[in-house]
Amino acid sequence: MTTVRTPDPPAAPPRPAGSARRRDRPAGRRRKTQPEAFAFLTPWLLGAVALTVGPMVVSLYLSFTDYDMFTSPQWIGFGNFTHMFTDDDRYLQSVKVTLIYVLISVPLKLTVSLLVAMLLNTRRGGGGFYRAAFYAPSLLGASVAAALVWRALFMGGGPVNEILASVGWHTPSWVDDPQFSLASIILLTVWQFGAPMVIFLAGLKQIPAELHEAAAIDGAGAFRRFRHITLPMLSPVIFFNLVMEAIHAFQSFTPAFVIGGGRGGPADADLFYTLYLFEVGFQDFRMGYASAMAWVLLAVIAIVTAIVFRTAKLWVFYDDANDTGGRK
Amino acid sequence: MTVLRVPRTARSVGWHVLCLAIVAVVLYPLVWLAFASVKPPDEILSRLALLPTRFVFDGYTKGWEGAADVGFGRFFLNSFLVAGLSVAANVLSCSLAAYAFARLKFRFRGALFAFMITTLMLPYHVTLIPQYVIFQQAGLVNTFVPLILPKLLATEAFFVFLIVQFMRGIPRELDEAAIIDGCSVYRTFWHVVLPLSKPALVTTSIFTFIWTWNDFFTQMVYLNDTEKFTVPLGLRLFVDTSSQSNFGAMFAMSALALVPIVLFFLAFQRLLVEGVSTSGLKG
Numbered sequence: 001m002t003t004v005r006t007p008d009p010p011a012a013p014p015r016p017a018g019s020a021r022r023r024d025r026p027a028g029r030r031r032k033t034q035p036e037a038f039a040f041l042t043p044w045l046l047g048a049v050a051l052t053v054g055p056m057v058v059s060l061y062l063s064f065t066d067y068d069m070f071t072s073p074q075w076i077g078f079g080n081f082t083h084m085f086t087d088d089d090r091y092l093q094s095v096k097v098t099l100i101y102v103l104i105s106v107p108l109k110l111t112v113s114l115l116v117a118m119l120l121n122t123r124r125g126g127g128g129f130y131r132a133a134f135y136a137p138s139l140l141g142a143s144v145a146a147a148l149v150w151r152a153l154f155m156g157g158g159p160v161n162e163i164l165a166s167v168g169w170h171t172p173s174w175v176d177d178p179q180f181s182l183a184s185i186i187l188l189t190v191w192q193f194g195a196p197m198v199i200f201l202a203g204l205k206q207i208p209a210e211l212h213e214a215a216a217i218d219g220a221g222a223f224r225r226f227r228h229i230t231l232p233m234l235s236p237v238i239f240f241n242l243v244m245e246a247i248h249a250f251q252s253f254t255p256a257f258v259i260g261g262g263r264g265g266p267a268d269a270d271l272f273y274t275l276y277l278f279e280v281g282f283q284d285f286r287m288g289y290a291s292a293m294a295w296v297l298l299a300v301i302a303i304v305t306a307i308v309f310r311t312a313k314l315w316v317f318y319d320d321a322n323d324t325g326g327r328k
Numbered sequence: 329m330t331v332l333r334v335p336r337t338a339r340s341v342g343w344h345v346l347c348l349a350i351v352a353v354v355l356y357p358l359v360w361l362a363f364a365s366v367k368p369p370d371e372i373l374s375r376l377a378l379l380p381t382r383f384v385f386d387g388y389t390k391g392w393e394g395a396a397d398v399g400f401g402r403f404f405l406n407s408f409l410v411a412g413l414s415v416a417a418n419v420l421s422c423s424l425a426a427y428a429f430a431r432l433k434f435r436f437r438g439a440l441f442a443f444m445i446t447t448l449m450l451p452y453h454v455t456l457i458p459q460y461v462i463f464q465q466a467g468l469v470n471t472f473v474p475l476i477l478p479k480l481l482a483t484e485a486f487f488v489f490l491i492v493q494f495m496r497g498i499p500r501e502l503d504e505a506a507i508i509d510g511c512s513v514y515r516t517f518w519h520v521v522l523p524l525s526k527p528a529l530v531t532t533s534i535f536t537f538i539w540t541w542n543d544f545f546t547q548m549v550y551l552n553d554t555e556k557f558t559v560p561l562g563l564r565l566f567v568d569t570s571s572q573s574n575f576g577a578m579f580a581m582s583a584l585a586l587v588p589i590v591l592f593f594l595a596f597q598r599l600l601v602e603g604v605s606t607s608g609l610k611g
Contacts, residue, residue: 032433033433033434033435034432034433034434034513036432036512036513036514037428037432037433037434038434039514040424040425040427040428040432040517041424041425041428041434041440043421043424043425043480043481043482044421044424044425044428044444044481044482044488046481047421047478047481047482047483048443048444048447048483050462050481051455051459051478051481051483052447052450052455052483054458055454055455055456055457055458055459055462056450056454056455056458058458058461059454059455059456059457059458060454062457062458069461069464116350119343119346119347119350120347122343124340124343124344126344126347128598130347130350130351131601132593132597132598132601133351133354133355134350134351134354135597135600135601135604136354136355136358136590136593137354137357139538139589139592139593139600140358140586140589140590142542143541143542143544143560143585143586143589144542144544144559144560144563144564144567144582144585145559145560145563145581145582145583145585145586146357146582146586148563148566148567148578148579148582149357149358149360149361149579149582150357152364152372152373152575152578152579153357153360155373157373157374158373159360159376162376163376191354191357195604198601198604199604247449247451250451251451251452251453253544253545254542254544254545254560257544257567258564258567261567261568262564262567262568274453274545277453278545278548278549281456281457282460282549287457287461290457291454291457293453294451294453294454294456294457295454297451297453297454298450298451298453298454301449301451302449305449
């Protein structure tokens with residue numbers, strides 16, 4: 001690591017002549033700061049202090065207050081938090097909707113993306129085209145435009161209704177029905193399976209073909225090879241996708257806003273957490289309550305991430321030999 | 329290789345059929361939208377056929393008129409402005425910070441880097457309200473500043489991380505040679521490291537553009553004046569319309585809103601997909 005670096009600044013203590021031990025610097029391991037570093041770091045540091053750390057501290061404070069932006073914040077202790085969990089049915093509804101959404105959409109999206117990635121993991125021609133076509137919705141899907149299209153597709157008399165009716169399943173207007181509305185949003189999420197698929201595909205390509213060949217020779221069928229080779233070898237990628245998709249899903253906003261018609265859908269069936277937070281903060285101007293909600297969201301995401309990281313030991317397999325070995 | 333008896337070509341055909349079937353399902357909503365935007369309004373939901381009986385472009389002319397005397401063209405202009413400035417701001421600020429993290433020595437580098445990685449997982453809601461209050465008191469609500477300033481201050485840690493990772497892959501010998509030849513750190517950054525980081529900067533630009541183009545939440549929070557509306561806010565006006573007479577305009581404008589992303593995708597699809605598979609970018 002410490003080869004010829006930048007010429008030592010003049011302040012550096014004189015090195016004993018002929019000493020080859022460049023590694024142990026006399027004054028311990030204290031890092032010298034290059035003056036230029038500040039120039040490069042200034043924008044980021046300003047942002048980190050003024051737009052991240054500062055606001056976090058303030059919002060933590062606000063979460064213990066009543067604040068409407070026009071009068072100064074009133075300290076109410078844990079009032080917001082107790083109100084949330086004991087006295088606010090719409091809040092609890094938003095928690096319920098969001099949990100259902102995360103618990104269903106994330107595993108479903110990951111399953112679909114893994115299956116399609118396995119389908120595309122071949123040397124056949126045309127793979128690049130399919131990969132690109134499947135990826136496209138990942139870029140478009142988060143937009144208001146895509147959500148508007150989705151809403152029309154799942155409306156009463158819309159194509160989905162008609163197609164299902166033609167095979168004998170008569171469904172109500174999905175977007176207007178409390179039972180079906182959330183399902184249409186979950187399907188919109190699953191439609192964007194392309195991004196995790198591409199990551200899975202990159203992971204699948206890393207699995208040495210010899211493993212599959214050796215197992216096949218030993219008589220392992222396709223399912224056993226999937227269970228005992230593909231899944232363990234891919235587990236770090238599954239882990240990564242799971243964490244990223246879960247964090248993302250908790251914060252989903254646009255589809256629920258648009259498909260729910262801007263106000264949480266039929267009987268609040270699409271009242272996502274972030275949607276309710278927006279309503280509380282920017283329509284009712286209950287900024288203290290909204291801040292408290294944001295901190296609960298942060299806590300939940302942190303806990304979920306921590307759980308996934310903790311359990312990772314049990315199911316994520318790191319092939320260390322593969323990292324340091326000279327495999328090309 | 330294969331144990332199965334099925335002939336190679338038959339398997340191959342089967343594979344293509346399966347893939348094409350998935351393509352059909354995945355692209356159906358987009359094709360449907362394209363045709364719906366040129367259907368007569370009464371046909372949009374009543375006929376299942378994709379193709380219209382006759383092509384009608386009323387939706388485009390009517391939709392383009394926009395709302396409250398502000399045309400949709402204005403919304404597009406605003407969106408392009410916000411997205412363009414965001415790209416410039418992100419590329420500049422994130423590459424500066426990335427260079428410091430990747431190459432320069434300073435105290436607390438490890439801790440600051442760890443902090444930056446942590447902010448990747450931070451839901452933006454925890455900073456949202458104080459940020460709003462700051463911009464509100466500075467009189468900047470209803471301007472584009474709250475949308476662009478954060479990017480100028482490299483708050484999108486994701487891109488900093490992306491560029492750091494890329495810069496770490498550039499052989500150190502190259503910038504060391506420049507320094508030994510008497511280049512200042514600044515010139516080394518500008519003339520050696522930055523040009524070599526072009527792939528990462530292009531990825532950053534494309535994703536910043538697409539994410540900003542699609543962004544709805546921040547723009548809705550900060551912009552309330554119709555003059556300042558961006559495309560997603562213009563489309564939002566259709567959210568509570570359920571009358572079929574407005575469908576033509578809604579689909580026409582939705583289709584137009586997706587055009588820039590589709591073009592970006594067609595132009596850069598290889599790069600985008602590679603970018604995702606190497607860095608784990610979210611779509």
